[in-house]
Amino acid sequence: MKFEGTKDYIATEDLRIAVNASISLERPLLVKGEPGTGKTVLAEEIARALDMPILTWHIKSTTKAQQGLYEYDAITRLRDSQLGDEKVKDVKNYIKKGKLWEAFESEKRPILLIDEIDKADIEFPNDLLQELDRMEFYVYETGETIAAEKRPVVIITSNNEKELPDAFLRRCFFHYISFPDNDTMQKIVDVHYPDIKSKLVSESLKVFYELREIPGLKKKPSTSELLDWLKLLMNEDITPEMLREKNSNNIIPPLHGALLKNEQDVHLFERLAFLARREDNQS
Amino acid sequence: MFINFFQELKQANIPVTLREYLTLIEALNADIPQRKVEDFYYLSRSTLVKDEKNLDKFDRVFGNVFKGLENIEELETAEIPEEWLQLLNEKYLTEEEKKQIESMGGWEKLMEELKKRLEEQEKRHEGGSKWIGTAGTSPYGAEGYNPEGVRIGQKNNRNFKAVKVWDKREFKNLDDDIEIGIRNIKLALRRLRKFAREGAADTLDLPGTIKNTADKGYLDISLVPERRNKVKVLLFFDIGGSMDPHVKLCEELFSAARTEFKNMENFYFHNCLYEYVWKDNRRRHAERLNTWDILHKYSSDYKIIFVGDASMSPYEITYSGGSVEHWNEEPGGLWLERISDIYSNVIWLNPVEEKHWEFTPSTQIIKQILSERMFPLTLDGIDNAMRELSMKK
Numbered sequence: 300m301k302f303e304g305t306k307d308y309i310a311t312e313d314l315r316i317a318v319n320a321s322i323s324l325e326r327p328l329l330v331k332g333e334p335g336t337g338k339t340v341l342a343e344e345i346a347r348a349l350d351m352p353i354l355t356w357h358i359k360s361t362t363k364a365q366q367g368l369y370e371y372d373a374i375t376r377l378r379d380s381q382l383g384d385e386k387v388k389d390v391k392n393y394i395k396k397g398k399l400w401e402a403f404e405s406e407k408r409p410i411l412l413i414d415e416i417d418k419a420d421i422e423f424p425n426d427l428l429q430e431l432d433r434m435e436f437y438v439y440e441t442g443e444t445i446a447a448e449k450r451p452v453v454i455i456t457s458n459n460e461k462e463l464p465d466a467f468l469r470r471c472f473f474h475y476i477s478f479p480d481n482d483t484m485q486k487i488v489d490v491h492y493p494d495i496k497s498k499l500v501s502e503s504l505k506v507f508y509e510l511r512e513i514p515g516l517k518k519k520p521s522t523s524e525l526l527d528w529l530k531l532l533m534n535e536d537i538t539p540e541m542l543r544e545k546n547s548n549n550i551i552p553p554l555h556g557a558l559l560k561n562e563q564d565v566h567l568f569e570r571l572a573f574l575a576r577r578e579d580n581q582s
Numbered sequence: 583m584f585i586n587f588f589q590e591l592k593q594a595n596i597p598v599t600l601r602e603y604l605t606l607i608e609a610l611n612a613d614i615p616q617r618k619v620e621d622f623y624y625l626s627r628s629t630l631v632k633d634e635k636n637l638d639k640f641d642r643v644f645g646n647v648f649k650g651l652e653n654i655e656e657l658e659t660a661e662i663p664e665e666w667l668q669l670l671n672e673k674y675l676t677e678e679e680k681k682q683i684e685s686m687g688g689w690e691k692l693m694e695e696l697k698k699r700l701e702e703q704e705k706r707h708e709g710g711s712k713w714i715g716t717a718g719t720s721p722y723g724a725e726g727y728n729p730e731g732v733r734i735g736q737k738n739n740r741n742f743k744a745v746k747v748w749d750k751r752e753f754k755n756l757d758d759d760i761e762i763g764i765r766n767i768k769l770a771l772r773r774l775r776k777f778a779r780e781g782a783a784d785t786l787d788l789p790g791t792i793k794n795t796a797d798k799g800y801l802d803i804s805l806v807p808e809r810r811n812k813v814k815v816l817l818f819f820d821i822g823g824s825m826d827p828h829v830k831l832c833e834e835l836f837s838a839a840r841t842e843f844k845n846m847e848n849f850y851f852h853n854c855l856y857e858y859v860w861k862d863n864r865r866r867h868a869e870r871l872n873t874w875d876i877l878h879k880y881s882s883d884y885k886i887i888f889v890g891d892a893s894m895s896p897y898e899i900t901y902s903g904g905s906v907e908h909w910n911e912e913p914g915g916l917w918l919e920r921i922s923d924i925y926s927n928v929i930w931l932n933p934v935e936e937k938h939w940e941f942t943p944s945t946q947i948i949k950q951i952l953s954e955r956m957f958p959l960t961l962d963g964i965d966n967a968m969r970e971l972s973m974k975k
Contacts, residue, residue: 312620312621312624313624313627313628316614316615316621316624316625316628317624317625317628319614320609320614320625320628320629323609323612323614324605324608324609324612324614326605328628329632331634463632465597465632468632468633469599469601469602469632470601471632472605472628472629473628473629473631473632473633474628475634475637
């Protein structure tokens with residue numbers, strides 16, 4: 300099993316190595332990077348490329364590690380016991396399987412995506428150490444041990460909001476998705492919009508990188524914003540000439556709302572553009 | 583295998599453990615890298631480095647340890663043409679040409695010289711008469727005019743690229759030790775806030791109380807630390823000249839964290855603290871504040887942060903009248919001592935790289951006056967500085 304990227308997803312050489320290492324050594328892969336560089340999409344694309352089922356566990360600030368294993372629904376059982384339901388005699392009826400359990404049970408080797416692990420409590424990764432390492436856990440209520448039939452490929456994403464514990468990191472492979480350079484970006488665009496006019500792409504990439512260079516932007520536009528913007532440009536039939544045209548009233552790139560999502564950023568950009576235009580007129 | 587590499591990583595303060603090293607060996611065993619240097623580089627990076635701030639350090643160590651590794655492959659490929667050349671020599675060279683080779687000291691000498699020059703030469707070369715390259719008159723290189731010329735095949739580009747990968751050092755701005763810039767200003771801010779969030783546990787934790795009470799069956803009141811802050815800060819910025827961009831950055835940094843502080847005041851000085859400071863740099867000569875007034879006005883539980891490069895003539899600190907701008911009755915050092923006598927939490931943030939400090943006597947003096955509480959303006963430095971500030975004395 301080898302991951303080589305898909306027709307919709309450009310994987311750089313280093314990312315491929317990291318993914319393949321984690322698949323064949325059966326260790327979790329921790330992926331970090333700027334927002335919008337395709338961390339979550341990666342797991343979906345691996346699943347597609349290698350034809351594996353995918354299970355996604357989105358982590359929130361209130362998520363507990365136990366919820367990934369199973370939950371014991373005591374309240375329903377209590378109610379059922381008062382109603383004299385037959386179900387009440389078996390604890391198993393009240394155990395809800397979590398994502399990890401589902402992944403362990405899967406017939407085909409699955410991909411388990413633990414999304415945004417840094418959102419959870421600081422102890423969360425530690426609580427999952429054993430489970431991810433041995434790929435098994437114990438259910439106290441029923442006294443059974445659930446062990447993985449096929450060790451799932453575990454992909455974990457993090458946005459760096461919290462430091463992860465060392466013991467946890469030691470067990471993972473790590474990859475940092477850096478912001479793609481111009482060539483990779485061109486490839487990514489080609490993959491998503493194969494029929495887009497190449498001139499339009501290069502013009503828009505230029506505008507895009509110029510925009511990213513502006514100091515002081517609160518949120519720099521990232522890959523996903525670029526893709527959205529290109530989609531809009533195509534819908535509106537904007538020509539490359541319109542993008543290049545900067546001296547007229549059109550100082551702001553058309554449909555910039557897709558790129559700049561912060562009011563202050565738009566103001567900043569307008570001011571800069573205004574200054575640039577004034578300089579042009581003077582010279 | 584690679585134990586040396588592992589040790590070097592440890593030395594460079596990258597937190598690597600035996601377990602990660604074993605994982606790397608296991609991966610090599612499983613034939614994951616395809617006998618290419620850059621594959622090995624990617625694999626070891628993904629096994630041994632777990633935090634993007636260490637990526638740059640890793641690149642440097644890797645470059646150091648495996649310096650010359652990329653050449654090994656190159657030498658191997660270079661060996662074959664050497665034999666070919668020898669054959670060519672015997673087959674096609676005229677007696678006259680052979681003699682000319684003799685004049686250089688023979689074939690062996692020629693090859694030896696070639697090797698030497700290969701080592702000396704680092705870049706691709708065109709024209710000229712000594713270096714190996716194309717279209718020159720040197721005896722070495724392609725398309726030359728020297729009868730003793732040795733043609734050298736194209737360098738293998740793939741290997742060359744491999745070196746570049748870690749020599750590019752594209753993760754430089756993720757390193758913890760670099761100065762604070764646009765990208766990591768957010769992280770710095772987060773660390774500042776962390777410092778600002780610490781307070782006494784005196785607020786009622788309502789959900790906690792309800793939960794505890796339900797659990798235990800009696801009223802159990804629990805308290806949490808107050809989230810709002812009580813930290814009060816006085817900031818002193820060294821302004822003028824080379825410090826200006828740094829000061830602007832720091833001002834932005836601290837004003838962004840402003841809501842987290844109960845009180846924060848900015849003051850400016852030039853080079854060293856003297857008997858007056860000012861609040862508005864444009865009107866610095868019109869609106870001066872007496873430093874004594876400040877020391878009297880703000881109580882001793884304020885935390886003091888100086889931001890400055892601390893690079894000046896030592897006289898500006900140690901002598902009266904040493905200031906470059908005016909006649910100061912008392913030396914700047916005395917003012918710094920007064921501050922650190924009154925306020926127990928004083929730190930100095932220095933945007934100059936830490937390794938240069940020891941070469942500037944004034945930096946040393948100030949550091950000494952503030953009992954070593956000078957920190958570089960890096961993420962790491964801010965971290966340590968905030969830890970120092972939050973210490974209760």
